[in-house]
Amino acid sequence: MTRILAALLPLAIAACATPQASAPAPQTVTVGIVAINDFHGNLEPPKMAVPVPDGSGGTTYVPAGGAAWLASAIDMVAARHRYSTVVSAGDLISASPLASSLFLDEPTVGAMNRIGLEFNAVGNHEFDRGREELLRMQAGGCEAHTQRRPCAVEEFAGADFAFLSASTYTGDGSSLFPATGTKTFETPAGQIKLGFIGLTLESTPLLVSPEGIAGLTFGDEAEAINRAVPVLESEGADAIVVLIHQGAEQGENPDPNDCEGLSGALLEILGRLDPGVDVVVSGHTHQAYVCDYGTIDPARPLLLTSAGSYGRLVTDIALTIDPAADQVVAARAENVIVQSPGYATSRGETPATDAFARFEPRADIAAYVARYVDAAAEYAKRPVGRIGGGALRMWGEGPNTGGRLGLLIADAQLAATRDAGAQVAFMNTGGIRADLEPTADGRLTFGQIYAVQPFGNTLVTRTFSGAQLETLLEQGLAMADPKFLVPSQGFAYRYDLSRPAGERLVSMTLDGKPVDPQATYRVTMNSFLAQGGDGYAVFTDGTDAVTGGLDLEALEAWLDGEAPRPVPSAPRITAN
Template identity: 40%
Template sequence: MSPRPHKKRKARRILATAAGLATVGALVAALPAMAGQDKGNGHQKPNTVDVQLLSFNDLHGNLEAPTGSAANVTEKLADGTTKTSPAGGIEYLATSLRNARKGNEYSITAAGGDMVGASPLLSGLFHDEPTIEALNKIDLDVTTVGNHEFDEGATELARLQNGGCHPTEGCYQKGRKFQGADFPYLAANVTSEKTGKPVLKPYTVWKKNGVKIGFIGVTLEGTPNVVTAEGVKGLKFHDEIETVNKYAKELDRQGVKSIVALIHEGGAPASTAYNYDCDSPGAGDGISGPIVDIAKGISPKVDALVTGHTHQAYACTIPDPSGNPRLVTSASSFGKLYTDTTLTYDRRTNDIVRTSVKSANHIVSRDQAKAKDMTTLIEDWNKLAAPIAGAPQGFISADINGRGATTEETPLGDVIADAQLAGTAPADKGGAQIAFMNPGGIRADLVYTASGKEGDGVVTYGEAFTVQPFTNMMNVLDLTGAQLITALQQQVSGPNAATPKYLQVSNGFTYTLDLRKTGADRVLTDSVKLNGEAIDPAKTYRVAMNEFLGGGGDGFTVFAQGKNKLVGPSDLDLFNAYLAANSSAQAPLAPPAANRITILK
């Protein structure tokens, strides 16, 4: 690929940047005194203009079209039935966005975080440089950070923003330096412990012909709970509501009355259909989750919220603190949907006419033409990745579902836990007796149908990497039986009470989960057994898990109390070794029964 000019944008691009820049005041002061007059030709402008806001979230470096259940979008049809179809892929997302912009003089493209991180091999192998380049090409104007932007730490995030070759792996293409993002990443509620200042710009202002719209970007305050300790080292994450309200006041003082908050936190609509009406029977009645309380607490100065994190699709109007409906949107994940919102801008007040705001999610259909520049970008990076990506690791007899499974215990979760136990059970590898896998770390399914030329049932390195892209190092710890039971209870209590996180368990570990009960009582403690023998609360067990869980991630604080820690190979290495040892072309690995956890409903 040839280098492209850096940070040269069209007239519609963002002109003003973050707080504290002296140019902001000068630009505001230079605006025409008569908002209704076009200074260039003397013609009278209309009192209102429609500004198109295109948005998406949680791309996670999915440049190639996602496969398996992760690719599916559910649509509710007019007759009440539903239709499921595959969608997404940067080649189609680029086409969708470019077509949507046609005929719109005022168009902004914004994102709700997690553009990178937990990425398939095509992007993850190159520390997500391919995804940043793709986002540059599709003319992304602004995004907030998500929790996954911190997977490799603040220094690496700064490199993605500012450019430069990777500090240890160097430049991936000879004579070609990575240019970084030519759109701003916003991180209003992420500050340095040393300086107390945001690690990236807290907000930015988009301007065109006197129209000014401010964007404030925040990630979830609980980011340290879902990222490794190393990734958030030296950082503080602050309350989303307080932060957005603080900078909304600051923008208002600068004369920016139209404000959009980009928030990497989300909710759960009552239906998984992308076109479900979450304002039925009343405004915001069809959605639940953290974003509801956040939306109700954010200042009325903010006119719309673009959200993410939960990988759900919705376009709701949740009342603001004044009781007035305000738009809150999310566009699923992996580039399968985009949101098209119309913001009616009043030139007299410089504010959005909330009663005129319209929004809808649209499928990124694969029935449309691919964007040629995206195809070229994918082909170029695939050439570099091919020697690694296509290497066979093992064989499967059918789909083994993980991310796409609908059960608490998943077949792929069992396989991964078994792989971790197998790799850490030898005495010199840790002597593990049990292995736990966090469900959020399973990023895809193992799909039987070939993704390339490898043949059906062949698991390639690229496919295994897509399932476990974090390459977390394994930990083996001493935990008492009482601590093991506490860990099981933490799946369904404390911070996980509203949205349980079910640990995937290795072969031989069994227990019963009664979902008819509430909180910690859902775990029937007398049912917890290892190889048929009841867990002894006073006994010490050797337990394997990835370093994220070992540090207390996902609310499993008891794991951080483990003793005699041994650090082993990466989870991906153990996964690939297990596939190689337990499958062949003649005897492929079959999906396990996923019957280690008995569920009572």
């Protein structure tokens, strides 16, 4: 009774009292930023899980992803905030599964238009089909810049969201896309303006085909950010958010809401940032983390996030802003798992779990995706052959040396170029985009092998000396994050990363014999590597080049036959 009277008493007083001045306007406003990165056109659930600690020393694997489920998760997170915006930190498109890649990623842009994306930083993979095709992604239209026909399903209107590229410069020194963007909210506390800076990583030329970025330069990321900060401040930005396609790693920690043992190329950039930056939304490494960076560098108390990859996570960022002071007074973030239906592979089942929220697919996005999946079905379902078991990209938890699948691809490319004199073929591990999971009797479809190699590279065979091959392998081993070229059958090499850079190759053999530095060898690679991609400059030095067919055609031909193609089982790259 006392509690009821206490609740009613203010109402009675208010009814009898003379009018009073209205309550003062709130002093702060909380704004939500809904962030993703590295979506890579995964319109359908990618059959990949999000690993999270189970609280008992183990790990729970949660099935996640798919554009329709992602849309529902984004809607849920956005609904937590009265004011919100949706952003991406790059690699939204390319290296995509068939339903998106076959149609030049037009459906991914269409899906993101419907989801409500507002800003996307340009990632390295946005340049995979070249500068002009990327500009078409923004502006729309049906002009062809690749071998594939644009607008195959519908007229392409382009992105409703803005691509941002503060550190990508054209010949006259201007940025390819706008360096910054703003989002303004009218609130009872006054106008709130968020300023966004978007940029790709400086090493993009090492990751894409040089001919596709001719005339462009990629500058220092920190310098570009620091130039943009005062511009946004002069425009009245209350908070500054960086969307950068560069990232960090957590090591062995699977918690997507932690940043224990953080390392990686992004940290050097963060250490040079203007203290005016409030949030950094990152990508590229496909790792998930949330970090109060002020605990690492008190001079830069920013919030650092990444939502992993393939639309399996959404980052819910909340900024509490004092508009009178034009500053952020509090910030928090959480990675939300986009749980979708369970799935099964040759490695077993990954069921859905009640330990995390389950999302229903958003109907309009599901219908839109289905339109493109159906259009791709004729290609996707075509049988292409059989293999004798699953072919995965990784060997356990060790360095990424391409797994059994990398060996299978290298063997296919060697076989396809024997007529050009090829003695060995090398495959880059970054070009292997999915595992091969056959049916119980080993059958594979075109859609499956397309997901493995979606770039449309041609095969190139050139002559190199044995000394050049040594330099080539040393180039990869000397990198901060060592890269390994996967060799075809007959070629093997050993390495020792404890040795100084340039001396890490222990041995290399062809058909059981040491490679002779003075002898010459015919070597096959894909056209990305042939242009010096992934930092392998020596590939451009080969002579007597012969250009062959597509890498995907080579794999399909290798799989064609009555009997299942055996999957290589013994590693050809070994640590000393």
